[in-house]
Amino acid sequence: MNKKLVSLLAMVMIGLLGACSTSENVSQDETVKAESKEGTEAPKTEEGETKEADNQSTSKKAEGSEEEASGALAKQAEEIVIEPVYELSGNWAFQPIDGQANEKVALITIDDAPDKYSVEMAKTLKELGAPAIFFVNGHFLDTPEEEKKLKQIHELGFPIGNHTYSHSSLPALTKEQQYEEIIGLNDRVEEIIGERPEFFRAPFGQNTDYTKQLAEEEGMLLMNWTYGYDWEKDYQSASAIAQIMVETPLLTDGANLLMHDREWTANGLEEIVTGLEEKGYELLDPALIKRP
Incomplete structure (x- = not known):
């Protein structure tokens, strides 16, 4: 029992x-469920x-x-300061300063920018990885639209050169007028892109002692060119200008190529670049050129 x-x-x-x-x-389960119903985060x-x-x-x-x-x-x-390795020679071509750089180079320059085709040309060159200098005229910078074109070219990475304000023959002008043509344009370019040009090219290649002095005082490299053809009637088509720019006997080491803001040049530009490269030419970066 x-x-x-x-x-x-x-x-x-x-x-x-x-x-x-x-x-x-059960009590613990209910507590967990209750907390889950209240929200995924427990009170902090x-x-x-x-x-x-x-x-x-x-x-x-x-x-x-x-x-x-x-x-x-x-x-x-x-x-970072890029040391120049090329200098302008007596025939307006470029040569290595110390003999160590590649001699087989060619410089592309575009005058009369930014008229109608300069932005298109800058984009083509950018896509091809081809450096160049765009020389501008002041009478192509009169409107906000033209200012925008200049900014686009500059923002694509191309240096801007001075080609005078009105593209006049400098020897026919007074010193005061020459001053306005050159310094006035430098002021205008700086106003638009925040930088002054470092290269100068006189219209028709006509310099005076005074314009040379102004260029030097402004720290601009004065340059003409080795050859150019796109203003001649026989070369006013894409195929014709492309052929002559690459096949001319004037194409030599350090050549300074002159082209313009023209429809046929814009259309033939890619063929010119590829043609130069196929001939073994390296396109010269303006950043490597010695300035005054």
């Missing part, structure tokens, strides 16, 4: 313990808020460090 009583009591105790355990588990404790604030602070510091690094790199890029 006592044994039965003990066994019965034991069974009752086991049952009660099991009930308590089940009740506790003071410690959680501090951690999140620390994370935000770390993120901001990282962003600041990236900006500082980017600014430092930009500053270093501005401070």
